[in-house]
Amino acid sequence: MSWIETNEAIFRLSVFVAVLAVMLLAEWRRPKRPLTRTRRERWRGNISLTVFNTLTLRLFAPLTAVGTAAWAQAHHVGVFNVLALPEVFAIILTLVLMDLAIWYQHKLFHQWPWLWRLHLVHHADMDIDVTTGARFHTVEIWLSMLIKCLVVMMLGAPVMGVILFETLLSGMAMFNHSNVALPKQVDAWLRRVIVTPDMHRVHHSTRFHECNANYGFNLSCWDRWFGTYVPQPRKGHKGMRIGLAEVSQATDASHILGMLRLPLRWRILQRAYQNNKETQAHEPSHRHIQKPR
Template identity: 80%
Template sequence: MNWIEAHEAVFRLSLFALILLVMLFAEWRWPKRKLTRTRRERWSGNILLTVFNTLTLRVLAPVSAVGAASFAAASGFGVFNQFSLPEWAAVIVTLVVMDMAIWYQHKLFHQVPWLWRLHLVHHADMDIDVTTGARFHTVEIWLSMAIKGVLVALLGAPVVAVIVFETLLSGMAMFNHSNVGLPKRVDAWLRRFIVTPDMHRVHHSTRSHECNANYGFNLSCWDRWFNTYVPQPRKGHHNMRIGLNEISQPADASNIFGMLRLPLRWRILQRAYQHKKESWAHETGDRHVQKPR
Protein backbone atom coordinates (compact mmCIF):
# COMPACT_ATOMS: atom_id res chain seq x y z
CA MET A 1 0.00 0.00 0.00
CA ASN A 2 2.89 2.36 0.65
CA TRP A 3 4.02 1.78 -2.94
CA ILE A 4 0.62 2.89 -4.25
CA GLU A 5 0.82 6.12 -2.24
CA ALA A 6 4.39 6.81 -3.36
CA HIS A 7 3.60 6.12 -7.03
CA GLU A 8 0.03 7.40 -7.30
CA ALA A 9 0.37 8.90 -10.79
CA VAL A 10 2.05 5.80 -12.24
CA PHE A 11 -0.47 3.47 -10.55
CA ARG A 12 -3.54 5.36 -11.75
CA LEU A 13 -2.30 6.15 -15.24
CA SER A 14 -1.04 2.60 -15.87
CA LEU A 15 -4.34 0.99 -14.85
CA PHE A 16 -6.33 3.59 -16.78
CA ALA A 17 -4.35 2.93 -19.96
CA LEU A 18 -4.53 -0.86 -19.49
CA ILE A 19 -8.31 -0.90 -18.95
CA LEU A 20 -8.86 1.51 -21.84
CA LEU A 21 -6.85 -0.65 -24.25
CA VAL A 22 -8.58 -3.84 -23.09
CA MET A 23 -12.05 -2.32 -23.49
CA LEU A 24 -11.22 -0.82 -26.89
CA PHE A 25 -10.09 -4.24 -28.09
CA ALA A 26 -13.19 -5.91 -26.60
CA GLU A 27 -15.48 -3.36 -28.28
CA TRP A 28 -13.82 -4.05 -31.61
CA ARG A 29 -13.82 -7.83 -31.19
CA TRP A 30 -17.21 -8.38 -29.46
CA PRO A 31 -19.44 -5.33 -30.08
CA LYS A 32 -22.91 -5.38 -28.53
CA ARG A 33 -24.63 -2.78 -30.69
CA LYS A 34 -24.07 -1.23 -34.08
CA LEU A 35 -23.21 2.41 -33.50
CA THR A 36 -25.46 5.07 -35.05
CA ARG A 37 -22.65 7.66 -35.29
CA THR A 38 -19.06 7.24 -36.41
CA ARG A 39 -16.37 6.95 -33.75
CA ARG A 40 -14.53 9.86 -35.32
CA GLU A 41 -17.58 12.08 -34.94
CA ARG A 42 -18.15 11.20 -31.28
CA TRP A 43 -14.69 10.47 -29.97
CA SER A 44 -13.22 13.86 -30.86
CA GLY A 45 -15.70 15.66 -28.61
CA ASN A 46 -15.70 13.07 -25.83
CA ILE A 47 -11.91 12.90 -25.63
CA LEU A 48 -11.45 16.68 -25.85
CA LEU A 49 -13.98 17.19 -23.04
CA THR A 50 -12.20 14.59 -20.89
CA VAL A 51 -8.82 16.24 -21.43
CA PHE A 52 -10.28 19.69 -20.72
CA ASN A 53 -11.88 18.46 -17.49
CA THR A 54 -8.64 16.84 -16.35
CA LEU A 55 -6.64 20.01 -16.98
CA THR A 56 -9.15 22.28 -15.23
CA LEU A 57 -9.20 20.00 -12.19
CA ARG A 58 -5.41 20.10 -11.98
CA VAL A 59 -5.31 23.89 -12.30
CA LEU A 60 -8.48 25.11 -10.55
CA ALA A 61 -9.41 22.49 -7.94
CA PRO A 62 -7.81 23.62 -4.66
CA VAL A 63 -7.96 20.15 -3.08
CA SER A 64 -8.49 16.79 -4.74
CA ALA A 65 -10.01 13.80 -2.97
CA VAL A 66 -6.50 12.45 -2.39
CA GLY A 67 -5.47 15.86 -1.04
CA ALA A 68 -8.42 15.82 1.35
CA ALA A 69 -7.30 12.39 2.61
CA SER A 70 -3.77 13.71 3.16
CA PHE A 71 -5.15 16.71 5.08
CA ALA A 72 -7.30 14.46 7.28
CA ALA A 73 -4.33 12.19 8.05
CA ALA A 74 -2.04 15.11 8.90
CA SER A 75 -4.59 16.90 11.09
CA GLY A 76 -6.20 13.85 12.71
CA PHE A 77 -9.56 14.91 11.29
CA GLY A 78 -12.31 12.43 10.44
CA VAL A 79 -14.00 9.37 11.90
CA PHE A 80 -11.27 6.83 11.18
CA ASN A 81 -8.62 9.02 12.81
CA GLN A 82 -10.55 8.91 16.09
CA PHE A 83 -10.42 5.12 16.32
CA SER A 84 -7.65 2.56 16.07
CA LEU A 85 -9.16 0.77 13.08
CA PRO A 86 -6.79 -1.46 11.08
CA GLU A 87 -5.85 0.13 7.77
CA TRP A 88 -7.26 -2.75 5.73
CA ALA A 89 -10.64 -2.37 7.46
CA ALA A 90 -10.64 1.41 6.93
CA VAL A 91 -9.85 0.85 3.24
CA ILE A 92 -12.76 -1.58 2.78
CA VAL A 93 -15.24 0.64 4.62
CA THR A 94 -14.07 3.66 2.60
CA LEU A 95 -14.57 1.85 -0.71
CA VAL A 96 -18.08 0.71 0.22
CA VAL A 97 -19.23 4.02 1.74
CA MET A 98 -17.89 6.09 -1.15
CA ASP A 99 -19.43 3.70 -3.66
CA MET A 100 -22.84 4.18 -2.05
CA ALA A 101 -22.27 7.95 -1.90
CA ILE A 102 -21.53 8.11 -5.64
CA TRP A 103 -24.68 6.06 -6.29
CA TYR A 104 -26.75 8.58 -4.32
CA GLN A 105 -24.99 11.53 -5.94
CA HIS A 106 -25.82 10.10 -9.35
CA LYS A 107 -29.47 9.74 -8.37
CA LEU A 108 -29.57 13.35 -7.16
CA PHE A 109 -28.16 14.55 -10.48
CA HIS A 110 -31.22 12.99 -12.11
CA GLN A 111 -33.78 14.28 -9.61
CA VAL A 112 -32.70 17.88 -8.99
CA PRO A 113 -33.47 20.04 -12.08
CA TRP A 114 -30.37 22.26 -12.03
CA LEU A 115 -28.12 19.25 -11.48
CA TRP A 116 -29.84 17.39 -14.32
CA ARG A 117 -29.00 20.32 -16.62
CA LEU A 118 -25.35 19.48 -16.06
CA HIS A 119 -25.71 15.72 -16.11
CA LEU A 120 -27.69 15.60 -19.35
CA VAL A 121 -24.40 16.31 -21.16
CA HIS A 122 -23.41 12.76 -20.22
CA HIS A 123 -26.72 11.36 -21.47
CA ALA A 124 -26.74 13.40 -24.70
CA ASP A 125 -24.22 11.02 -26.29
CA MET A 126 -26.17 9.34 -29.10
CA ASP A 127 -24.26 6.08 -28.64
CA ILE A 128 -22.54 4.57 -25.64
CA ASP A 129 -19.02 3.18 -25.59
CA VAL A 130 -15.84 3.36 -23.52
CA THR A 131 -15.38 7.11 -24.19
CA THR A 132 -18.83 7.91 -22.75
CA GLY A 133 -17.58 6.86 -19.32
CA ALA A 134 -15.52 10.05 -18.97
CA ARG A 135 -17.89 12.43 -20.79
CA PHE A 136 -19.24 14.84 -18.16
CA HIS A 137 -19.81 18.57 -18.04
CA THR A 138 -16.89 20.39 -16.43
CA VAL A 139 -19.02 21.90 -13.66
CA GLU A 140 -20.37 18.45 -12.79
CA ILE A 141 -16.80 17.17 -12.49
CA TRP A 142 -15.96 20.04 -10.12
CA LEU A 143 -19.05 19.40 -8.00
CA SER A 144 -18.33 15.69 -7.84
CA MET A 145 -14.77 16.33 -6.71
CA ALA A 146 -16.00 18.72 -4.01
CA ILE A 147 -18.50 16.14 -2.74
CA LYS A 148 -15.84 13.43 -2.67
CA GLY A 149 -13.40 15.72 -0.90
CA VAL A 150 -15.88 16.55 1.88
CA LEU A 151 -16.81 12.89 2.35
CA VAL A 152 -13.17 11.79 2.42
CA ALA A 153 -12.34 14.41 5.04
CA LEU A 154 -15.34 13.49 7.22
CA LEU A 155 -14.39 9.82 7.07
CA GLY A 156 -10.70 10.49 7.60
CA ALA A 157 -10.24 7.99 4.79
CA PRO A 158 -6.75 6.55 4.26
CA VAL A 159 -4.90 8.03 1.30
CA VAL A 160 -4.42 4.61 -0.29
CA ALA A 161 -8.16 3.92 -0.08
CA VAL A 162 -8.96 7.13 -1.96
CA ILE A 163 -6.37 6.37 -4.64
CA VAL A 164 -7.83 2.89 -5.12
CA PHE A 165 -11.37 4.29 -5.18
CA GLU A 166 -10.55 6.95 -7.78
CA THR A 167 -8.85 4.28 -9.90
CA LEU A 168 -11.90 2.02 -9.56
CA LEU A 169 -14.20 4.90 -10.44
CA SER A 170 -12.51 5.58 -13.77
CA GLY A 171 -11.87 1.92 -14.55
CA MET A 172 -15.42 0.76 -13.86
CA ALA A 173 -16.84 3.73 -15.77
CA MET A 174 -14.93 2.59 -18.85
CA PHE A 175 -16.01 -1.03 -18.32
CA ASN A 176 -19.73 -0.51 -17.79
CA HIS A 177 -20.06 2.13 -20.51
CA SER A 178 -18.30 -0.05 -23.06
CA ASN A 179 -20.09 -1.39 -26.12
CA VAL A 180 -19.14 -4.97 -25.28
CA GLY A 181 -21.43 -7.96 -25.61
CA LEU A 182 -20.73 -10.25 -22.67
CA PRO A 183 -22.13 -13.81 -22.82
CA LYS A 184 -25.50 -13.94 -21.08
CA ARG A 185 -24.32 -16.31 -18.36
CA VAL A 186 -21.25 -14.19 -17.65
CA ASP A 187 -23.34 -11.03 -17.48
CA ALA A 188 -25.93 -12.68 -15.21
CA TRP A 189 -23.21 -13.87 -12.80
CA LEU A 190 -21.22 -10.61 -12.78
CA ARG A 191 -24.21 -8.34 -12.19
CA ARG A 192 -24.88 -10.11 -8.92
CA PHE A 193 -21.87 -8.17 -7.65
CA ILE A 194 -20.87 -5.39 -10.07
CA VAL A 195 -22.45 -3.20 -12.72
CA THR A 196 -22.04 -4.73 -16.17
CA PRO A 197 -22.25 -2.99 -19.58
CA ASP A 198 -25.71 -4.47 -20.20
CA MET A 199 -26.93 -3.33 -16.80
CA HIS A 200 -25.68 0.23 -17.21
CA ARG A 201 -26.71 0.54 -20.86
CA VAL A 202 -30.33 0.51 -19.66
CA HIS A 203 -29.56 3.76 -17.83
CA HIS A 204 -28.73 5.48 -21.14
CA SER A 205 -32.08 4.66 -22.71
CA THR A 206 -34.26 7.47 -24.03
CA ARG A 207 -37.17 5.94 -22.07
CA SER A 208 -37.54 7.91 -18.85
CA HIS A 209 -38.20 5.03 -16.45
CA GLU A 210 -35.10 3.23 -17.77
CA CYS A 211 -32.95 6.36 -17.67
CA ASN A 212 -33.99 6.89 -14.04
CA ALA A 213 -32.70 3.47 -12.97
CA ASN A 214 -29.45 1.54 -12.56
CA TYR A 215 -27.47 4.42 -11.06
CA GLY A 216 -24.60 2.28 -9.78
CA PHE A 217 -21.11 2.39 -11.21
CA ASN A 218 -19.36 -0.40 -9.30
CA LEU A 219 -21.41 -2.45 -6.82
CA SER A 220 -24.79 -3.50 -8.22
CA CYS A 221 -26.43 -4.01 -4.82
CA TRP A 222 -27.50 -0.38 -4.31
CA ASP A 223 -30.00 -0.39 -7.18
CA ARG A 224 -31.46 -3.69 -6.00
CA TRP A 225 -31.72 -2.57 -2.38
CA PHE A 226 -33.16 0.87 -3.13
CA ASN A 227 -35.63 -0.25 -5.80
CA THR A 228 -34.01 1.45 -8.80
CA TYR A 229 -33.05 -1.70 -10.68
CA VAL A 230 -34.32 -2.41 -14.20
CA PRO A 231 -32.94 -5.74 -15.50
CA GLN A 232 -33.28 -5.17 -19.25
CA PRO A 233 -34.50 -2.45 -21.63
CA ARG A 234 -38.07 -2.93 -22.78
CA LYS A 235 -37.09 -2.93 -26.47
CA GLY A 236 -33.96 -5.05 -25.99
CA HIS A 237 -30.37 -3.88 -26.23
CA HIS A 238 -30.26 -3.93 -30.02
CA ASN A 239 -33.48 -1.95 -30.56
CA MET A 240 -33.35 0.50 -27.66
CA ARG A 241 -32.55 4.15 -28.37
CA ILE A 242 -29.55 5.70 -26.63
CA GLY A 243 -29.34 9.34 -25.61
CA LEU A 244 -32.00 12.02 -25.21
CA ASN A 245 -35.00 12.43 -27.52
CA GLU A 246 -34.58 16.21 -27.47
CA ILE A 247 -30.94 16.21 -28.60
CA SER A 248 -30.18 14.79 -32.03
CA GLN A 249 -27.73 17.28 -33.56
CA PRO A 250 -23.99 16.50 -33.54
CA ALA A 251 -23.35 20.17 -32.71
CA ASP A 252 -25.12 19.63 -29.37
CA ALA A 253 -24.20 16.01 -28.72
CA SER A 254 -20.65 15.58 -30.05
CA ASN A 255 -18.99 18.99 -30.30
CA ILE A 256 -17.11 20.07 -27.17
CA PHE A 257 -18.42 23.65 -27.34
CA GLY A 258 -21.97 22.40 -27.88
CA MET A 259 -21.64 20.08 -24.88
CA LEU A 260 -20.29 22.82 -22.61
CA ARG A 261 -23.11 25.24 -23.45
CA LEU A 262 -25.85 22.59 -23.45
CA PRO A 263 -26.98 23.32 -19.84
CA LEU A 264 -27.80 26.87 -20.98
CA ARG A 265 -29.90 25.86 -24.01
CA TRP A 266 -33.29 26.76 -22.56
CA ARG A 267 -35.50 25.46 -25.36
CA ILE A 268 -33.83 22.07 -25.32
CA LEU A 269 -34.03 21.98 -21.54
CA GLN A 270 -37.72 22.86 -21.48
CA ARG A 271 -38.53 20.11 -23.98
CA ALA A 272 -36.41 17.66 -22.00
CA TYR A 273 -38.14 18.47 -18.70
CA GLN A 274 -41.61 18.23 -20.25
CA HIS A 275 -40.83 14.94 -21.96
CA LYS A 276 -39.27 13.57 -18.79
CA LYS A 277 -42.38 14.47 -16.79
CA GLU A 278 -44.86 13.07 -19.34
CA SER A 279 -42.98 9.84 -20.07
CA TRP A 280 -42.39 9.21 -16.36
CA ALA A 281 -46.13 9.39 -15.75
CA HIS A 282 -46.80 6.79 -18.48
CA GLU A 283 -43.89 4.43 -17.85
CA THR A 284 -43.57 3.93 -14.11
CA GLY A 285 -45.58 0.71 -14.33
CA ASP A 286 -42.98 -0.83 -16.64
CA ARG A 287 -40.04 -0.62 -14.24
CA HIS A 288 -39.53 -4.26 -13.38
CA VAL A 289 -40.63 -5.84 -16.65
CA GLN A 290 -38.04 -8.31 -17.91
CA LYS A 291 -37.75 -8.28 -21.69
CA PRO A 292 -35.70 -10.22 -24.22
CA ARG A 293 -32.20 -8.97 -24.75
Protein backbone atom coordinates (compact mmCIF):
# COMPACT_ATOMS: atom_id res chain seq x y z
CA MET A 1 0.00 0.00 0.00
CA SER A 2 1.42 3.37 -1.05
CA TRP A 3 2.00 6.41 1.14
CA ILE A 4 -0.90 8.22 -0.53
CA GLU A 5 -3.33 5.44 0.39
CA THR A 6 -2.20 5.27 4.00
CA ASN A 7 -2.17 9.06 4.34
CA GLU A 8 -5.17 9.94 2.18
CA ALA A 9 -6.47 12.77 4.36
CA ILE A 10 -3.06 14.49 4.61
CA PHE A 11 -2.44 14.11 0.88
CA ARG A 12 -5.83 15.50 -0.19
CA LEU A 13 -5.69 18.35 2.33
CA SER A 14 -2.15 19.32 1.27
CA VAL A 15 -3.10 19.44 -2.40
CA PHE A 16 -6.29 21.37 -1.60
CA VAL A 17 -4.44 24.03 0.44
CA ALA A 18 -1.69 24.34 -2.18
CA VAL A 19 -4.12 24.82 -5.09
CA LEU A 20 -6.26 27.21 -3.05
CA ALA A 21 -3.23 29.35 -2.17
CA VAL A 22 -2.03 29.48 -5.77
CA MET A 23 -5.46 30.42 -7.15
CA LEU A 24 -6.06 33.08 -4.48
CA LEU A 25 -2.73 34.66 -5.35
CA ALA A 26 -3.49 34.46 -9.08
CA GLU A 27 -6.92 36.06 -8.56
CA TRP A 28 -5.31 38.89 -6.63
CA ARG A 29 -2.55 39.51 -9.18
CA ARG A 30 -4.49 38.88 -12.44
CA PRO A 31 -8.27 39.16 -11.92
CA LYS A 32 -10.43 38.59 -15.00
CA ARG A 33 -13.51 40.53 -13.87
CA PRO A 34 -14.25 43.12 -11.19
CA LEU A 35 -16.44 41.65 -8.44
CA THR A 36 -19.98 42.96 -8.00
CA ARG A 37 -20.07 42.06 -4.29
CA THR A 38 -17.38 42.18 -1.64
CA ARG A 39 -15.29 39.09 -0.99
CA ARG A 40 -16.17 39.25 2.70
CA GLU A 41 -19.88 39.04 1.99
CA ARG A 42 -19.62 36.21 -0.54
CA TRP A 43 -16.85 34.20 1.09
CA ARG A 44 -18.63 34.12 4.43
CA GLY A 45 -21.57 32.30 2.86
CA ASN A 46 -19.61 30.13 0.43
CA ILE A 47 -17.06 28.96 2.98
CA SER A 48 -19.72 28.39 5.66
CA LEU A 49 -21.71 26.20 3.28
CA THR A 50 -18.58 24.28 2.28
CA VAL A 51 -17.62 23.61 5.91
CA PHE A 52 -21.18 22.58 6.75
CA ASN A 53 -21.28 20.13 3.81
CA THR A 54 -17.90 18.65 4.73
CA LEU A 55 -18.95 18.10 8.34
CA THR A 56 -22.25 16.43 7.41
CA LEU A 57 -20.44 14.03 5.07
CA ARG A 58 -17.78 13.21 7.64
CA LEU A 59 -20.28 12.70 10.46
CA PHE A 60 -23.21 11.03 8.75
CA ALA A 61 -22.18 9.51 5.41
CA PRO A 62 -22.07 5.70 5.82
CA LEU A 63 -19.49 5.30 3.05
CA THR A 64 -17.23 7.51 0.96
CA ALA A 65 -16.06 6.91 -2.60
CA VAL A 66 -12.66 5.76 -1.32
CA GLY A 67 -14.32 3.45 1.23
CA THR A 68 -16.51 2.01 -1.53
CA ALA A 69 -13.41 1.30 -3.64
CA ALA A 70 -11.79 -0.56 -0.74
CA TRP A 71 -14.96 -2.59 -0.16
CA ALA A 72 -15.30 -3.46 -3.87
CA GLN A 73 -11.66 -4.53 -4.02
CA ALA A 74 -12.00 -6.74 -0.93
CA HIS A 75 -15.15 -8.43 -2.30
CA HIS A 76 -14.03 -8.57 -5.97
CA VAL A 77 -16.95 -6.43 -7.12
CA GLY A 78 -16.89 -4.38 -10.30
CA VAL A 79 -15.62 -4.69 -13.86
CA PHE A 80 -11.96 -3.94 -13.15
CA ASN A 81 -11.80 -6.47 -10.30
CA VAL A 82 -13.52 -9.19 -12.35
CA LEU A 83 -11.19 -8.63 -15.31
CA ALA A 84 -8.18 -8.34 -12.98
CA LEU A 85 -6.82 -5.35 -14.90
CA PRO A 86 -3.30 -4.10 -14.13
CA GLU A 87 -3.50 -1.37 -11.49
CA VAL A 88 -1.94 1.36 -13.64
CA PHE A 89 -4.40 0.69 -16.47
CA ALA A 90 -7.30 0.56 -14.02
CA ILE A 91 -6.25 3.88 -12.47
CA ILE A 92 -6.13 5.61 -15.87
CA LEU A 93 -9.55 4.22 -16.83
CA THR A 94 -10.92 5.30 -13.45
CA LEU A 95 -9.81 8.90 -13.98
CA VAL A 96 -11.29 9.03 -17.50
CA LEU A 97 -14.56 7.18 -16.90
CA MET A 98 -15.36 8.91 -13.61
CA ASP A 99 -14.67 12.22 -15.32
CA LEU A 100 -17.26 11.29 -17.95
CA ALA A 101 -19.71 10.20 -15.23
CA ILE A 102 -19.40 13.57 -13.45
CA TRP A 103 -19.88 15.37 -16.78
CA TYR A 104 -23.12 13.45 -17.40
CA GLN A 105 -24.27 13.95 -13.81
CA HIS A 106 -23.74 17.69 -14.17
CA LYS A 107 -25.81 17.71 -17.36
CA LEU A 108 -28.65 15.83 -15.64
CA PHE A 109 -28.65 18.36 -12.79
CA HIS A 110 -29.42 21.00 -15.42
CA GLN A 111 -32.02 19.00 -17.34
CA TRP A 112 -34.14 17.45 -14.59
CA PRO A 113 -36.22 20.12 -12.80
CA TRP A 114 -36.03 18.54 -9.33
CA LEU A 115 -32.25 18.26 -9.60
CA TRP A 116 -31.96 21.81 -10.96
CA ARG A 117 -33.71 23.09 -7.82
CA LEU A 118 -30.68 21.91 -5.88
CA HIS A 119 -28.02 22.83 -8.41
CA LEU A 120 -29.23 26.41 -8.85
CA VAL A 121 -27.64 27.17 -5.46
CA HIS A 122 -24.29 26.80 -7.20
CA HIS A 123 -25.36 29.10 -10.04
CA ALA A 124 -26.94 31.74 -7.81
CA ASP A 125 -23.52 33.14 -6.89
CA MET A 126 -23.46 36.65 -8.41
CA ASP A 127 -19.71 36.44 -8.99
CA ILE A 128 -17.47 33.50 -9.71
CA ASP A 129 -14.16 32.86 -7.99
CA VAL A 130 -12.23 30.06 -6.32
CA THR A 131 -14.82 29.72 -3.51
CA THR A 132 -17.65 29.09 -6.00
CA GLY A 133 -16.08 25.73 -6.85
CA ALA A 134 -17.20 24.26 -3.52
CA ARG A 135 -20.54 26.07 -3.21
CA PHE A 136 -23.25 23.39 -3.51
CA HIS A 137 -26.47 22.62 -1.69
CA THR A 138 -26.02 19.97 1.01
CA VAL A 139 -28.54 17.59 -0.58
CA GLU A 140 -26.70 17.85 -3.91
CA ILE A 141 -23.43 16.99 -2.16
CA TRP A 142 -25.04 13.87 -0.69
CA LEU A 143 -26.55 12.84 -4.03
CA SER A 144 -23.20 13.38 -5.75
CA MET A 145 -21.46 11.17 -3.21
CA LEU A 146 -24.08 8.45 -3.72
CA ILE A 147 -23.61 8.60 -7.50
CA LYS A 148 -19.83 8.45 -7.16
CA CYS A 149 -20.07 5.43 -4.86
CA LEU A 150 -22.32 3.62 -7.36
CA VAL A 151 -19.93 4.37 -10.24
CA VAL A 152 -16.92 3.25 -8.18
CA MET A 153 -18.70 0.01 -7.27
CA MET A 154 -19.72 -0.76 -10.86
CA LEU A 155 -16.22 -0.07 -12.16
CA GLY A 156 -14.43 -1.81 -9.31
CA ALA A 157 -12.19 1.26 -9.30
CA PRO A 158 -8.88 0.88 -7.42
CA VAL A 159 -8.45 2.83 -4.20
CA MET A 160 -5.52 4.80 -5.59
CA GLY A 161 -7.52 5.78 -8.66
CA VAL A 162 -10.41 7.08 -6.56
CA ILE A 163 -8.12 9.07 -4.25
CA LEU A 164 -6.45 10.69 -7.25
CA PHE A 165 -9.84 11.40 -8.84
CA GLU A 166 -11.27 13.00 -5.70
CA THR A 167 -8.12 15.12 -5.33
CA LEU A 168 -8.31 16.12 -8.99
CA LEU A 169 -12.01 16.94 -8.65
CA SER A 170 -11.52 19.47 -5.86
CA GLY A 171 -8.37 20.94 -7.37
CA MET A 172 -9.85 21.45 -10.85
CA ALA A 173 -13.06 22.88 -9.38
CA MET A 174 -11.01 25.61 -7.71
CA PHE A 175 -8.95 26.19 -10.86
CA ASN A 176 -11.75 26.49 -13.41
CA HIS A 177 -14.00 28.56 -11.12
CA SER A 178 -11.22 31.03 -10.35
CA ASN A 179 -11.45 34.67 -11.41
CA VAL A 180 -8.09 34.52 -13.17
CA ALA A 181 -7.13 36.15 -16.46
CA LEU A 182 -4.99 33.61 -18.27
CA PRO A 183 -3.07 34.80 -21.33
CA LYS A 184 -5.13 34.06 -24.47
CA GLN A 185 -2.53 31.72 -25.94
CA VAL A 186 -2.23 29.78 -22.68
CA ASP A 187 -6.01 29.47 -22.42
CA ALA A 188 -6.29 28.33 -26.05
CA TRP A 189 -3.59 25.69 -25.54
CA LEU A 190 -4.90 24.42 -22.20
CA ARG A 191 -8.56 24.12 -23.23
CA ARG A 192 -7.60 21.63 -25.90
CA VAL A 193 -7.21 19.17 -23.04
CA ILE A 194 -8.66 20.59 -19.80
CA VAL A 195 -11.40 23.00 -18.74
CA THR A 196 -10.00 26.50 -18.22
CA PRO A 197 -11.50 29.35 -16.15
CA ASP A 198 -12.60 31.15 -19.33
CA MET A 199 -14.26 28.00 -20.67
CA HIS A 200 -16.17 27.26 -17.47
CA ARG A 201 -17.10 30.88 -16.79
CA VAL A 202 -19.43 30.69 -19.80
CA HIS A 203 -21.38 28.04 -17.91
CA HIS A 204 -22.21 30.55 -15.17
CA SER A 205 -23.79 33.04 -17.57
CA THR A 206 -27.39 34.12 -17.03
CA ARG A 207 -28.06 33.36 -20.71
CA PHE A 208 -29.91 30.07 -21.14
CA HIS A 209 -27.82 28.56 -23.95
CA GLU A 210 -24.57 29.54 -22.28
CA CYS A 211 -25.58 28.25 -18.85
CA ASN A 212 -26.57 24.91 -20.41
CA ALA A 213 -23.15 24.30 -21.95
CA ASN A 214 -19.56 23.52 -20.90
CA TYR A 215 -20.48 20.96 -18.25
CA GLY A 216 -16.98 19.54 -17.90
CA PHE A 217 -14.80 20.01 -14.84
CA ASN A 218 -11.54 18.41 -15.99
CA LEU A 219 -11.31 17.06 -19.55
CA SER A 220 -12.68 19.45 -22.16
CA CYS A 221 -13.30 16.75 -24.77
CA TRP A 222 -16.74 15.69 -23.50
CA ASP A 223 -18.38 19.02 -24.32
CA ARG A 224 -16.76 19.05 -27.75
CA TRP A 225 -17.77 15.48 -28.54
CA PHE A 226 -21.35 15.74 -27.25
CA GLY A 227 -22.18 19.15 -28.75
CA THR A 228 -22.37 21.21 -25.56
CA TYR A 229 -19.30 23.37 -26.11
CA VAL A 230 -19.60 27.17 -26.23
CA PRO A 231 -16.17 28.78 -26.80
CA GLN A 232 -16.92 32.28 -25.54
CA PRO A 233 -19.85 34.22 -24.02
CA ARG A 234 -21.78 36.37 -26.50
CA LYS A 235 -21.15 39.56 -24.51
CA GLY A 236 -17.54 38.76 -23.67
CA HIS A 237 -16.18 37.77 -20.28
CA LYS A 238 -16.27 41.29 -18.90
CA GLY A 239 -19.69 42.10 -20.33
CA MET A 240 -21.49 38.87 -19.45
CA ARG A 241 -23.76 38.69 -16.42
CA ILE A 242 -23.04 35.89 -13.95
CA GLY A 243 -25.57 34.15 -11.70
CA LEU A 244 -29.32 33.71 -12.05
CA ALA A 245 -31.49 36.54 -13.31
CA GLU A 246 -34.22 35.44 -10.88
CA VAL A 247 -31.96 35.60 -7.78
CA SER A 248 -30.82 39.10 -6.95
CA GLN A 249 -31.13 39.34 -3.17
CA ALA A 250 -27.94 38.99 -1.17
CA THR A 251 -29.74 36.81 1.37
CA ASP A 252 -30.54 34.27 -1.35
CA ALA A 253 -27.14 34.40 -3.04
CA SER A 254 -24.62 35.00 -0.24
CA HIS A 255 -25.99 33.82 3.12
CA ILE A 256 -25.89 30.16 4.10
CA LEU A 257 -29.50 30.02 5.29
CA GLY A 258 -30.68 31.72 2.11
CA MET A 259 -28.75 29.24 -0.01
CA LEU A 260 -30.06 26.21 1.88
CA ARG A 261 -33.69 27.31 1.51
CA LEU A 262 -33.36 28.48 -2.10
CA PRO A 263 -34.67 25.20 -3.61
CA LEU A 264 -37.90 25.77 -1.67
CA ARG A 265 -38.51 29.28 -3.05
CA TRP A 266 -41.36 28.36 -5.35
CA ARG A 267 -41.89 31.81 -6.84
CA ILE A 268 -38.24 32.04 -7.85
CA LEU A 269 -38.33 28.54 -9.34
CA GLN A 270 -41.51 29.17 -11.30
CA ARG A 271 -40.19 32.48 -12.62
CA ALA A 272 -36.90 30.86 -13.58
CA TYR A 273 -38.71 28.09 -15.44
CA GLN A 274 -40.88 30.54 -17.35
CA ASN A 275 -37.92 32.76 -18.22
CA ASN A 276 -35.96 29.76 -19.46
CA LYS A 277 -38.84 28.71 -21.73
CA GLU A 278 -39.13 32.22 -23.18
CA THR A 279 -35.37 32.57 -23.61
CA GLN A 280 -35.07 29.17 -25.23
CA ALA A 281 -37.83 30.07 -27.69
CA HIS A 282 -36.18 33.33 -28.79
CA GLU A 283 -32.47 32.53 -28.67
CA PRO A 284 -30.78 30.78 -31.61
CA SER A 285 -29.74 27.22 -30.84
CA HIS A 286 -26.30 27.47 -32.48
CA ARG A 287 -23.19 27.88 -30.35
CA HIS A 288 -21.77 31.36 -30.09
CA ILE A 289 -18.33 31.66 -31.58
CA GLN A 290 -16.41 34.88 -31.18
CA LYS A 291 -13.00 36.09 -30.13
CA PRO A 292 -12.37 36.01 -26.38
CA ARG A 293 -12.31 39.31 -24.51
